[in-house]
Amino acid sequence: MNNHRSLALLATALALACATQPPPPAPPVLAAKPLARPDPFPVAFVTNEPSDAAPAPAPPPVLLRGGTVLTAAGRTFERGHLLIVDGKIASVGEGPGTPPTGARVVDVSGRFLTPGLIDTHSHMGVYPLPGSEGNSDGNEVGNPNTAGVWAEHGFWPQDPALPRAVAGGITTIQVLPGSANLIGGRSFTAKLKLKGSAREMRFPGAPQGLKMACGENPKRVYGAHRNGLPSTRMGNVHGYRKAFQDALDYRRRWQKYDRDLSLWKDKLAREQTQPSAAPAADGAKKPEEPPGPFDPPDPPARDLELETLAKVLDGTILVHNHCYRADEMNLMLDLAKQYHFKIRSFHHALEAYKLRQRLAAEGVAVSTWADWWGFKMESLDGIPENAPLVAAAGARAIIHSDSESEVRHLNQEAAKALAAGRRLGLALDDNEALRWITANPAWALGVEEQTGTLTVGKMGDVVVWDRHPFSVYAKAAQVYIDGELMFERGGTHQVTDFELTLPNAGATAQTPGAMP
């Protein structure tokens, strides 16, 4: 009895001892900063692809002068200029500007310049035109969590929607997996200079995104159609929790591996610089370290789903969450906090106006439409004032398309939302509404340093409109991407292989129309 008791006490003491020992130097689990190694899961390892296309030779300088320059950075220059050198904006401001040697000078008097438009929510390339079974590559529905798939790998660069989007002034898109899955996979941010492969169209340096979806779609796809999990919003949340719990564990395993690896390297280095002392001359035996090779630690098994989520925890993949209802967005923000990741933007988010203060406080962007509503239960409370209310509260509002038609007139959609906001009495200027389709989407995609405003040093992504872009009659007259003229109405335009022999976006020069 006594023995038993003392054994029990001993066990307790040992346990206490363990618990009270100084903890091992734990890696910061909560911080959203990268691990010791810059990228434990390098892209090249997974795909055998070079990270980006070789840079193309820079187009000759171009000076656009005489038009109204809407910078989306606050300033507007009437009869201003914009100079692009080596694909980057070299000068923007009042007056005619000075053309460097060899520059093409384009008179854009009476026209309006804006940054190239950016669509944060596109399925071009993964659900290409014309609709077909053979080319439907946007939803990998085999599992509610397909975090390991990449939209880039399903992207068909011959989608005839792409050059039409450019004709609508779009220069950058985020291609997302669909919303069937709770966690649908990695997004792909592309510049719309059409190339033969997705890789060559990657926006250089853009972080990848992760598509997540709340609400009705995952419920319907897995529950109603397949009698599986999830079939309720409870099941949805369980799915996210499970995935991120697993990701935390997975990340911890890799962090432990990193730590062990680093200890092993230190040890190896010590061995090399301080070889063990020669055996004593008297031959007396000394206690030795255990023999055996200095094996490096075994890395944990890689898991492509968890790898994506681990990058989300690290903050290197940005979360774009399809979520309509305010209560669900609140729930997702709480969940993200519990698992120590950030939601970069909500998509569709028709009820964002109901939690706009929180979105502003937590720095979460909102990609939405101007007037889609009522097509399913979770879209019942969509109102045209959504984006304006979000903007007026100080959060980043974005007008997105989710449609190969709507992407062609995103400017009109922004104008529509702006007008609704003004009718509600919100003080919003044109610059703010222009940011909904330029600077704010650039931020959501993590490329705000490179594009999204007409600012010196940024990419030469510019649209020349034949009238103010908030007019329904406005059409892009010219579109430059990295300073290269990619579209000119009635002139230069990109043509996909698919469109050969078909009418296409740039083939016809229409007379600008308006109210007489």
Place this chain on the structure above:
Amino acid sequence: MIAHLLALALLTPSAEPPLAIVGARVERGDGTGLAVGTVVVDQGRIVDVGAALTPPPGALIIDGRAKVLTPGLIASGSQVGLLEVDLEGSTVDAALEGAAVPAFRAIDGYNPRSWHVAVDRAQGVTRQVLTPRGALVRGQGFVVDSTGEPTSVTRGVRVAMFGAVAGDARDAAGGSRGGALLRLREILDDTRFYRANKSAYDRAQTRALALPRVHLEALFDVAEGRLPFVVDANRESDVRALLALAAEERLRVVVNGGAEAWLAADELAARKVPVILQPSSMEPWSFDALHARDDAAALLDAAGVPLVIASSTTADGTTRLRQEAGVAVAYGLPWRKALMAITLTPARVFGVDAQLGSIAKGKRADLVLWSGDPFEVTSAAELVLIDGRRQDLRTRHTALAERYRERR
């Protein structure tokens, strides 16, 4: 039947005093306009239109200066009020199962209290052409007003039969376009046979017919060329096959969709066959639309084809009707032709132009006063009249916006 409903439709009791909209730019919808004009409304009708009119004594004066007055917009291809939440089957009454259901009257399931009716009304849509969904022969369409009142159902006018020759129609007819056309010919043939042999049919002394009695009866007016048959057709070959069918069977057809109709523009014009299309979606969305082009509306109009502009009816009701007209103008359609395409031309195509579709003396006072150019998405409808009555422009949207404007 049509005459009966029209008679009902004429009953618009109004105790309100005359009303005069003064000083607005008046765009009549018939291709003409007044830079500054006055329109007088009494007893639900437009009683006077002119540049220098004196409003009658006692008239309620509405200042229209710096604003634009148009006829109420007519939304073709609408399912507003036939469905509330598209993905909730229990709220959708837009289709009857079956490949060919001509007797189906979508209006019997129309809900004037639908939230969508109010939202579309606030965008200047005063009449909806209720259009069933479905396959080969989808049923009858009706024009209803957007008042949101129960009378909009009783006053609804049957205006067309709807169908298709591709897409779902093709699938329902055995999986090929040839099957769809074969089945249409069979149905029309049996319609005429039944009409000639009704009593024999009632005595069970005829062969079996392609459709049950009620459906064949519903097709009498179509087979006689009195009721338009509005057929979804996008591919040029479908448009031409439809024209051939119409010639052969002496039908009055209307092309709906018409993505590639511009390729058959001359023939459509020669036969005065109207085309209903959605200008903003002229991209190759299907193999049936590979030759779609943005200036399709302008090309059809230039060739002399009666043109009707419609909006998508999926995610946004018919609120984008005026934006669609604006897109057509951006791609070359003359502005006044675009207004006609959402007012007088649909009224003509659906046979209600004696009452609706333009600002003309004697017509019903469906009028919209806009803050500016109605096609600009930044303009708003400030006053909407249906049969001379001011409409409530508050919606579920405005209620939500007001509730949350100040809420933190």
